[in-house]
Amino acid sequence: MGEEEYLKQSSRLGNLDRPQVAILDFGSQYSHLIARRVRELHVYCELYSCQVDAAELAQHQLTAVILSGGPNSVYEEGAPHVSPETWKLIQDRRIPVLGICYGMQELAHVFGGRVEAGLKHEYGKAMVHRVEGCDSQLFADMPSEFQMWMSHGDKLHAVPDGFKAVGATANAEYVAIENLATRMWGLQFHPEVTHSPLGKTLLRNFVITIAGATPDWVMTDYAQEFIEEVRAKVGPDGHVLGAVSGGVDSTVAAVLMTRAIGDRFHAVLVDNGCLRKDEASAVLKRMREDCGVNLRCVDASDRFLDLLKGVTDPEKKRKIIGGTFIDVFQEEAAKIERESGPCQYLLQGTLYPDVIESISYKGPSATIKTHHNVGGLPASMNLKLIEPLRELFKDEVRELGMALGIDEASVWRHPFPGPGLAIRIIGEVTAERVKILQEADAIMIEELWRSGHYRAIGQAFVVLLPVKSVGVMGDGRTYENVAAVRCVETTDYMTADFYHLPYDVMGTMSSRIINEVRGINRLCYDISSKPPATIEWE
Ligand SMILES: Nc1ncnc2c1ncn2[C@@H]1O[C@H](COP(=O)(O)OP(=O)(O)OP(=O)(O)O)[C@@H](O)[C@H]1O
Numbered sequence: 001m002g003e004e005e006y007l008k009q010s011s012r013l014g015n016l017d018r019p020q021v022a023i024l025d026f027g028s029q030y031s032h033l034i035a036r037r038v039r040e041l042h043v044y045c046e047l048y049s050c051q052v053d054a055a056e057l058a059q060h061q062l063t064a065v066i067l068s069g070g071p072n073s074v075y076e077e078g079a080p081h082v083s084p085e086t087w088k089l090i091q092d093r094r095i096p097v098l099g100i101c102y103g104m105q106e107l108a109h110v111f112g113g114r115v116e117a118g119l120k121h122e123y124g125k126a127m128v129h130r131v132e133g134c135d136s137q138l139f140a141d142m143p144s145e146f147q148m149w150m151s152h153g154d155k156l157h158a159v160p161d162g163f164k165a166v167g168a169t170a171n172a173e174y175v176a177i178e179n180l181a182t183r184m185w186g187l188q189f190h191p192e193v194t195h196s197p198l199g200k201t202l203l204r205n206f207v208i209t210i211a212g213a214t215p216d217w218v219m220t221d222y223a224q225e226f227i228e229e230v231r232a233k234v235g236p237d238g239h240v241l242g243a244v245s246g247g248v249d250s251t252v253a254a255v256l257m258t259r260a261i262g263d264r265f266h267a268v269l270v271d272n273g274c275l276r277k278d279e280a281s282a283v284l285k286r287m288r289e290d291c292g293v294n295l296r297c298v299d300a301s302d303r304f305l306d307l308l309k310g311v312t313d314p315e316k317k318r319k320i321i322g323g324t325f326i327d328v329f330q331e332e333a334a335k336i337e338r339e340s341g342p343c344q345y346l347l348q349g350t351l352y353p354d355v356i357e358s359i360s361y362k363g364p365s366a367t368i369k370t371h372h373n374v375g376g377l378p379a380s381m382n383l384k385l386i387e388p389l390r391e392l393f394k395d396e397v398r399e400l401g402m403a404l405g406i407d408e409a410s411v412w413r414h415p416f417p418g419p420g421l422a423i424r425i426i427g428e429v430t431a432e433r434v435k436i437l438q439e440a441d442a443i444m445i446e447e448l449w450r451s452g453h454y455r456a457i458g459q460a461f462v463v464l465l466p467v468k469s470v471g472v473m474g475d476g477r478t479y480e481n482v483a484a485v486r487c488v489e490t491t492d493y494m495t496a497d498f499y500h501l502p503y504d505v506m507g508t509m510s511s512r513i514i515n516e517v518r519g520i521n522r523l524c525y526d527i528s529s530k531p532p533a534t535i536e537w538e
């Protein structure tokens with residue numbers, strides 16, 4: 001399925017009646033952070049492509065518009081711009097606008113300022129001072145000088161008519177601009193990143209003081225609105241199929257769905273032959289008994305492993321698995337149609353990072369890898385997607401899970417990717433290699449629990465490498481597989497650092513895995529951070 005179809009297919013969670021801040025995304029790596037910061041102010045917001053149709057925006061009550069940063073330069077041919085119709089909508093309704101970095105340059109470009117390539121690129125901390133004699137509301141409760149984070153190469157050389165400078169640095173005259181008559185503000189720096197300590201105050205000044213948004217939105221509103229929206233969409237007799245792995249995201253999504261339509265929600269766990277040791281039975285028990293979800297397991301392991309024979313390319317593995325998942329779901333939907341009633345929808349626990357890394361989401365950003373549940377979907381899919389968590393980050397989903405009263409053990413599990421062990425077996429996936437990795441993985445997780453490190457770690461797993469090494473065991477020579485342990489610290493899974501696991505815990509893991517798992521005779525520890533590595537190896 002192409003990107004556009006995916007975005008059309010997948011239902012956004014949104015309430016037409018709820019006032020919102022619209023973030024127009026020009027493809028910055030930080031656009032999602034702007035959304036988070038606004039939500040942290042308890043104000044509802046949604047992200048849109050910078051090229052969103054004015055008609056789509058017009059359906060909403062917009063309290064403010066924020067233009068994100070982006071990798072392009074406004075003066076380049078082909079650079080993305082907000083459409084004239086959207087500008088007209090913004091101006092007709094007098095909606096306050098805040099442009100950040102590229103967003104400010106876009107304001108300048110459209111309203112007659114001058115943006116050119118700067119002599120120096122500026123990446124990192126900068127001291128911004130307020131222009132003397134001006135007391136912009138944007139800087140309320142802020143000192144006369146403050147630190148902000150910069151990441152740009154272009155420079156504003158002249159402000160558009162009606163605008164004036166309200167903030168500057170030693171290098172640049174126009175790093176914060178304001179036009180009170182048209183209610184437009186621009187910033188060259190990024191208030192949304194944590195390296196801008198007063199960034200949150202500044203965003204609050206814009207969103208709440210200037211734009212007048214009411215800070216009344218909480219995570220449980222998400223749940224209530226979703227439940228109502230789904231009931232209306234599915235109707236009183238409709239059924240919904242759920243792709244439920246028992247991971248954090250699909251557990252939260254499945255509990256929401258069960259609250260909305262009860263047993264007309266049919267959750268299916270697909271055993272793709274690449275799950276962790278005893279995973280299927282543990283998930284069935286937990287979801288049915290603790291969460292009351294109508295879940296069953298479809299064992300398709302032979303089918304998946306047959307299709308994966310001889311495949312070594314990571315993206316091919318992901319697409320095969322994503323495609324076969326959907327084949328299985330379509331077959332299951334047909335069964336539900338025969339046995340119970342109409343079933344047109346598929347629920348998935350897709351999160352924002354799955355989307356942003358898989359496809360150029362709402363702006364021109366780069367594809368990192370194809371997450372099976374997003375970029376790996378086949379064109380032939382005829383089920384419509386329901387993805388209640390698509391705009392959220394893992395830590396926000398956990399907060400929602402806790403608010404829904406889901407037990408801690410489910411909410412704080414480490415994530416486990418849909419393609420499972422297939423992307424942790426580098427090279428060809430075979431039933432024998434899956435078995436080796438399942439055993440090693442189970443021991444590693446057991447040792448993390450035993451040593452008390454599990455909760456402090458964001459994600460931990462073992463990778464089986466396509467490398468053999470020589471060992472000596474009981475006076476004999478061995479020639480076996482090398483494996484690597486990866487433990488990372490992270491909250492949003494967009495960036496991560498390797499976890500500093502104490503040597504004695506590593507030592508116990510290593511001696512247990514090498515002694516107890518036939519087929520592994522050497523263990524390494526992965527010390528890479530994300531970026532530049534990613535969390536998974538493939
Ligand atoms: N084995 C599976 N059977 C059914 N659906 C699955 C399976 N694996 C993944 N999915 C679907 O793909 C989605 C994305 O997988 P992902 O691993 O990102 O989320 P999760 O498994 O719900 O949570 P976690 O990130 O904690 O593992 C899931 O939410 C679920 O809808």
Ligand SMILES: O=c1[nH]c(=O)c2[nH+]cn([C@@H]3O[C@H](COP(=O)(O)O)[C@@H](O)[C@H]3O)c2[nH]1
Binds near residue numbers: 353369534
């Ligand atoms: O359901 C999933 N399907 C996938 O195809 C997939 N690829 C990566 N991941 C998980 O996403 C997070 C970030 O992973 P990366 O740093 O490897 O991109 C980590 O938590 C990964 O485990 C996936 N989850």
Ligand SMILES: NC(=O)CC[C@H](N)C(=O)O
Binds near residue numbers: 071
């Ligand atoms: N971070 C950004 O938005 C950068 C904007 C533009 N590409 C510049 O270099 O100035």
Ligand SMILES: [Mg+2]
Binds near residue numbers: 247415
């Ligand atoms: Mg998972």
